[in-house]
Amino acid sequence: MKRIWRLLLYVRPYALYSMASVVLMAIVGAMAAFRILLVKPIFDNVLRPDAVTHDVLLFHLPYVQRELNLHFLVPHYFQNAWVVVAYALVVSALLKSVCDYAGTYLVNYAGFGMITDLRNDLYNAVLRRSVAFFQKHTTGTLLSTLINDIERVQFAMSSVLGDFLQQLFTLLFTIVVVVVVGGKMAWVLLLFVPVVISSARRIGRRVRQTTRRGQDKLAEIQNILHETITGNRIVKAFGMELWEMNRFRRAARRLFTANLKSVSAQAISSPLMDALGSVGIALLLLFGRQRILHHDMTAGSFITFLIAVFTLYDPVRKFALFYNSFQQAMGASEEIFKFMDAQDDVQEKKRAYVLKGFSKGIQFEGVGFAYASDDGEIKQVLHGINLTVQPGEVIAFVGPSGAGKSSLVNLIPRFFDVNEGRILIDGYDLRDVTIASLREQIGKVTQETVLFNDTVRNNIAYGQPDVPLSKVEEAAKMALAHEFILKMPDGYNTKIGEKGTRLSGGERQRLAIARAILKNAPILILDEATSALDMESEQYVQAALANLMQGRTVFVIAHRLSTVRRATRIAVIERGEITEIGTHDELMQHSGTYRRLYDLQFNDSGLVATGNGDAAVPAGLEGIA
Numbered sequence: 001m002k003r004i005w006r007l008l009l010y011v012r013p014y015a016l017y018s019m020a021s022v023v024l025m026a027i028v029g030a031m032a033a034f035r036i037l038l039v040k041p042i043f044d045n046v047l048r049p050d051a052v053t054h055d056v057l058l059f060h061l062p063y064v065q066r067e068l069n070l071h072f073l074v075p076h077y078f079q080n081a082w083v084v085v086a087y088a089l090v091v092s093a094l095l096k097s098v099c100d101y102a103g104t105y106l107v108n109y110a111g112f113g114m115i116t117d118l119r120n121d122l123y124n125a126v127l128r129r130s131v132a133f134f135q136k137h138t139t140g141t142l143l144s145t146l147i148n149d150i151e152r153v154q155f156a157m158s159s160v161l162g163d164f165l166q167q168l169f170t171l172l173f174t175i176v177v178v179v180v181v182g183g184k185m186a187w188v189l190l191l192f193v194p195v196v197i198s199s200a201r202r203i204g205r206r207v208r209q210t211t212r213r214g215q216d217k218l219a220e221i222q223n224i225l226h227e228t229i230t231g232n233r234i235v236k237a238f239g240m241e242l243w244e245m246n247r248f249r250r251a252a253r254r255l256f257t258a259n260l261k262s263v264s265a266q267a268i269s270s271p272l273m274d275a276l277g278s279v280g281i282a283l284l285l286l287f288g289r290q291r292i293l294h295h296d297m298t299a300g301s302f303i304t305f306l307i308a309v310f311t312l313y314d315p316v317r318k319f320a321l322f323y324n325s326f327q328q329a330m331g332a333s334e335e336i337f338k339f340m341d342a343q344d345d346v347q348e349k350k351r352a353y354v355l356k357g358f359s360k361g362i363q364f365e366g367v368g369f370a371y372a373s374d375d376g377e378i379k380q381v382l383h384g385i386n387l388t389v390q391p392g393e394v395i396a397f398v399g400p401s402g403a404g405k406s407s408l409v410n411l412i413p414r415f416f417d418v419n420e421g422r423i424l425i426d427g428y429d430l431r432d433v434t435i436a437s438l439r440e441q442i443g444k445v446t447q448e449t450v451l452f453n454d455t456v457r458n459n460i461a462y463g464q465p466d467v468p469l470s471k472v473e474e475a476a477k478m479a480l481a482h483e484f485i486l487k488m489p490d491g492y493n494t495k496i497g498e499k500g501t502r503l504s505g506g507e508r509q510r511l512a513i514a515r516a517i518l519k520n521a522p523i524l525i526l527d528e529a530t531s532a533l534d535m536e537s538e539q540y541v542q543a544a545l546a547n548l549m550q551g552r553t554v555f556v557i558a559h560r561l562s563t564v565r566r567a568t569r570i571a572v573i574e575r576g577e578i579t580e581i582g583t584h585d586e587l588m589q590h591s592g593t594y595r596r597l598y599d600l601q602f603n604d605s606g607l608v609a610t611g612n613g614d615a616a617v618p619a620g621l622e623g624i625a
Contacts, residue, residue: 003333007157010118014110021110022165024103029169031096033177036308038085038092040181043300045081104162111158119150122336130346131415132371137339140223145339148218149332152211156329164322167315174312182305183297185287199272203265203320208327210262215332217255224248230499266324273317284309346417348435353428355437358522360426362389362412362553368420369407381407382576383420389553391522396556396564398594399573405557408573409525412555413442443521445548447528449508451500456485457492459500460514471518479514479544481507506540513544524554561598570594 011018074084126133126142134142179186228235228244235244288305291297297305367385370378382404389395397405410416411423414430423430430438451459460475461467472492476482484507488494500508516524526545558564565584572580572593580592587594 003330003337006337007114007118007153007329007333010114011110013117014113017106017110017113021103021106021162024099024106025162025165026169027099028096028103028166029171029173031092031099032170032311033173033308034092035089035096036174036177036304036311037181038088039304039307040298040300041081041085043303044298045085100166103166107162107165108158111161112154115150115154115157118153118336119146122146122150122340125340125342128344129342130344131410132345133342138219138223139226140221141219142339143222143226144215144219145335148215149335152215152332153329153336156325160322160325163318167318167322171312171315171319174308174315177308178305178312181301181308185284185291185305195276199320203268203272204323204327206265207262207324208331210258210265211328212331212334214255214258214262215335217251217258221248221251221255224251266321273313273320277313277317280313281306281309346414346435349432352434353432353437355426355428355433355441358426358441358553359391361391362523363387363424364421365424366421367408367411367418367423369404369411369416370419371416380576384577385421387571387578387581389555391553392551393568394549394554394556394566396558396567396570397573398558398561398564398570398597403573404576405573406527409527409555409557412523412525413439413444441521442523442525443516443519443548443552444525444527445509445512445516445545449500449505449512451496451503451508451511453495453498455490455493455495456488456511459496459511460518462515464518467518472514475514475518476511478517478547479510480540480547481510481514481544484510509541510544513541513548517548522552524549524552526554526556526558528557561594561601 074087123146126146175186224244224247228248235241284306288297288302292299292302364385364387367382368380369382370380372378385408387395397408399405407416411418412430414435417431425433425438425441452462457469457472458465460472469492473482476485476492485492485494496502496511500511503511556564556567564570567584569581570584570587571578572587574593580587580590580594588598
């Protein structure tokens with residue numbers, strides 16, 4: 001009920017359209033029932049020459065001993081029975097058609113509108129989650145919720161809801177016809193109500209469970225698709241097409257099995273309603289025959305009653321299908337609201353301070369950081385980090401892989417929160433300032449360059465759509481990217497493909513540097529920005545980085561020690577602690593970890609640096625490496 005209420009809250013902005021559609025669908029139901037009532041005068045008056053031709057729209061109400069006169073709906077100068085019935089049939093059909101069209105349009109307008117708002121809110125909730133959230137949930141799961149689960153709810157709240165309203169009012173008004181025409185025979189139908197309701201509830205519960213499993217299996221397939229499409233070069237390089245195809249087929253088979261279980265749960269509804277309807281009709285024929293023999297009911301009245309019952313049966317049968325669709329929507333909404341309600345690890349305080357700039361420096365005071373593994377075990381990555389960084393300093397972090405370098409710099413823009421100590425920026429704890437104002441002060445260039453399937457201009461001006469082209473070109477020139485951009489087919493308006501696949505690694509990196517230059521943030525984070533480049537590309541990128549670093553406070557992570565020698569200070573991180581700190585010359589004077597790493601990369605007596613500078617191999621074997 002809580003999820004239903006939350007879904008209904010999204011209808012509030014479209015309440016006027018929803019109410020109008022309800023009124024129109026009520027008219028549709030009333031006209032459908034009215035046309036059934038016309039069956040009685042057709043048989044009792046129009047098709048019988050000896051019958052009276054007046055009062056053809058006069059009906060006796062059982063139990064209350066009153067009459068229902070519908071002649072006010074027909075012009076008074078129409079007296080012939082055929083004319084009256086024909087007029088009533090045509091007008092009711094026209095009115096029903098107009099209201100059906102308008103009501104269906106309005107209910108779909110409200111349904112699609114609320115689903116658009118729900119999708120926007122879900123996307124906004126996912127987009128604002130911390131990095132830890134995206135580490136816990138796969139891309140396929142998130143895509144499945146944003147697309148497939150939303151689609152389930154959309155189908156129920158637009159297409160199904162319109163049909164449901166029409167059938168609901170048809171049911172209600174037809175019940176009135178059944179009671180008016182059938183009298184005591186209408187009570188026979190009450191025997192089937194408890195069976196129908198209890199069966200629908202059991203089937204609906206099963207449908208909701210099986211639908212959720214099917215959606216989970218679909219998310220698994222989408223995750224495999226995302227991995228293999230984005231990593232298609234690795235798949236081809238390792239010749240793993242057959243292995244990936246088999247993995248996909250196994251996932252598709254699991255989805256097939258889950259879908260079959262869902263279908264088997266839904267398919268029982270219609271046959272069950274058919275069986276109950278057949279039993280009900282057989283009983284009504286028995287009772288109706290007796291009443292006609294005793295002259296308690298005319299043949300026209302009985303035929304009208306039977307048609308009303310058949311009409312009644314159609315909405316009842318469809319209600320089981322509607323209920324299944326709504327249960328599917330409930331199952332889908334469970335995952336939607338789970339993501340929307342997820343408690344983020346990084347939360348902004350109420351009335352947090354808005355940073356106006358950066359001028360006093362950054363302090364790490366007893367900083368520790370831990371994360372929870374998949375099995376729930378807490379792993380401490382950093383502990384006891386104490387460091388003060390003045391504005392304009394270039395701080396380089398070096399150390400073995402897994403020492404905690406990237407984890408440390410990711411704490412600065414609050415991708416994660418510390419679990420020990422605190423980090424201060426201009427004297428304010430990061431947790432006391434707004435996330436938006438904090439990240440406005442920070443630019444980042446990483447090893448894995450993130451570019452979008454858009455133009456070169458829009459990638460450089462990401463987040464700044466109104467910036468003049470001259471500013472974009474100026475940033476590109478500082479990043480040494482202007483020349484190769486002009487050689488592209490459309491220059492700055494050239495589409496670069498998904499993730500910039502139409503560019504080389506060095507070109508992608510220089511576009512990322514141009515983007516950081518244009519942002520003009522006072523704090524810069526360079527995380528292995530040149531480690532994946534060849535020597536020629538690295539020279540261009542290093543020159544571009546030198547332009548980017550001017551006048552900024554910079555945090556550099558690099559395995560290539562040649563890229564950190566010009567840093568103001570170099571901090572060596574081992575096992576989550578800063579074990580050494582100083583300038584390049586100071587650290588070289590000590591026989592510590594930095595000196596050992598440097599010698600491994602640059603010692604000419606027996607070891608030479610490899611092509612990428614990340615490790616060293618014995619002299620003479622560098623070609624093999």
